[in-house]
């Protein structure tokens with residue numbers, strides 16, 4: 001366990017914390033989930049939001065963890081995730 005230098009919450013994994021939990025990245029995360037909602041629909045957005053931080057981070061990086069999307073949807077998801085990850089790394093790390 002470590003403490004985040006940005007928001008002072010305790011985290012298990014730094015990347016998962018910054019991507020899925022950190023208060024400092026919350027506006028980026030909100031924008032990312034809005035884009036997911038627009039591109040892939042509300043059901044997919046809610047499925048992704050319900051995942052735990054580690055699974056969601058792995059999913060953003062391309063691991064085949066539920067929810068399983070179609071090829072087109074998965075490519076859109078990975079593209080949006082890549083843009084979000086790069087923004088988070090630039091902004092937070």
Ligand SMILES: [Zn+2]
Pocket residue numbers: 004005006007008009017018021022023024
């Ligand atoms: Zn934090």
